[in-house]
Amino acid sequence: MSTKHHNEIAIKELLIEQGVLGKHIKLDTGSQDPLYGRIYDDSIGELIATTGHHEGISIEIDGQEIVFDNIHSQGILRLVWMQNLYSPLLDAGGRYEIIENEF
Known part of the structure; x- marks a missing residue:
């Protein structure tokens, strides 16, 4: 298991354990193609995935859904x-597959 997924x-x-409700969000391009499997985070201008897969954990804070991932540890x-x-x-007309598991 990668460190990224272990942290999530x-x-x-x-x-x-703390009784906080949230969601485990799994985002997938559906492709591990060297091009279409890439996911970039424009906020840091970097490639963050080559496997077509990225995950985050979201919780509601003051009525807003906040996501935490290996890039945005502050949410x-x-x-x-x-x-x-x-x-x-996305440029080729594809879409992300998004799976949300509530906890």
Whole structure:
């Protein structure tokens, strides 16, 4: 298991122990193609995934959904998080598959 996914599981377990409700968000391009499997985070201008897969944990704070991931450890509004994520797949007419598991 990668450190990234291990950290998200640890955060999720801590939130559950504290009685905090949230969501485990899994975003996937559906491709591990060298081009279409890439995911960039425009907020840092870097490639963050080559496997077509990225994850985050979201919780509600003051009525707003905040996402925490390996890039945004302080949290970021979900809408902004999604807007920052880019893949060449989107230019080809593709879409992210998003799976949300509530906890």
